Amino acid sequence: MNRLRSGWSLLALALSLGGAPVLAAEPTFCHETPSSHAQGLSIGRASNGKLKGARALESSEAVRTLPRRHRRRCLNWGTPRLVAALQRAAEAVRTHLPDSPPLGVGDLSKARGGPIRPYSRSHQSGRDVDLAFYQLDEKGQPVPAEDLLSFDARGHADQGRLRFDVRRNWLLVRALLQDKEVDVQWMFISLPLRRALLEEARQRNEPAALVKRAESVLHQPSDSGPHDDHFHIRIRCTAEERAAGCVG
Ligand SMILES: [Zn+2]
Structure with a gap:
């Protein structure tokens, strides 16, 4: 069916x-439908792996799969830990700023993991997710992301009609880094947007340890696109997953 x-x-x-x-x-x-496993299990590498006991990301006021291209791909599956962390992080942003639009989620993984070509080489084991940036219109009002859009070095997109919402994007980064249920390995993002986020953190007088951690995980990758149109988040394997063959 x-x-x-x-x-x-x-x-x-x-x-x-x-x-x-x-x-x-x-x-x-x-x-595809998920295989059964009580807690969910990421197996192998992000670039050569699979996934047991996946959970689907459910849309809510705080979070949703991006409507333009991503919903029909059915790549809305991750380890239960990652999916729950995304929901908590999006809710944390709304707790601080209640008029926040839903966090836009692009690709997670297939229900049982494995290759998602042609979209990406990774995203195979339920530990990767692409997130749209929170964005503002020309009047500074938050607007929901409908797709992944490239933001230039000044933080502008859509020919200047949209701005990188540095406040909400930092709140999102902070919530994910402070989440005790997941250990964030990478947050890939372009250099100018990384710089803007770290500047926001310092201006807010965030704890030095948090800023240092953000500096170490926010990274523009050298072997793929500059990530000026989304955060690519990867979480580490748990000890139990490592014992079962998770690498990363
Ligand atoms: Zn990605």
Whole structure:
């Protein structure tokens, strides 16, 4: 049934786009269902791994899968720890600033993990997630992210119509770094946006240890895109996962 629905959505998409070949060929993974495991288990590497006992990210006022391209991919599965941490972090942002729009979530993993080509080489073991940046309009009002948008070195996107919301993006980083249930390994982001976040942290007089930790995990990768259109977050394996073959 799910496989059928997935096929129909591709057909509907092709028709709605007048048969545009590139988008119509994009894969979805909607036929997959998670395997059972009580706590959830990340196995292998982020770039060569799989996932047991996955949990789906459920949309709420605080968090949602991005509607434009990502929802139909059905890559909304992660280890229960990662999914719960995203929900807590998004709720923490709204606790500090109640008018915050939902955190926009791009790709997590397939229900059982494994390759998600052509979207990414990693995201295979339920420990990776792409997050849209919180953003402001020209009047400084928060607006929900509909897709992943590139922000330039001045923190502008969509030809200057949108601004990088440094306050909320820092609150998000802080919430994830302070979450005791997950150990953040990396937060990939472009250098200018990293600089803006660290400056925000210092201006807020955040504890030195927190700023130092943010400096060590916020990183522009050298072997992939500059990540000027999303945070790519990766969490480390737990001790139990390592014993079962998790690497990272
Ligand atoms: Zn990613």
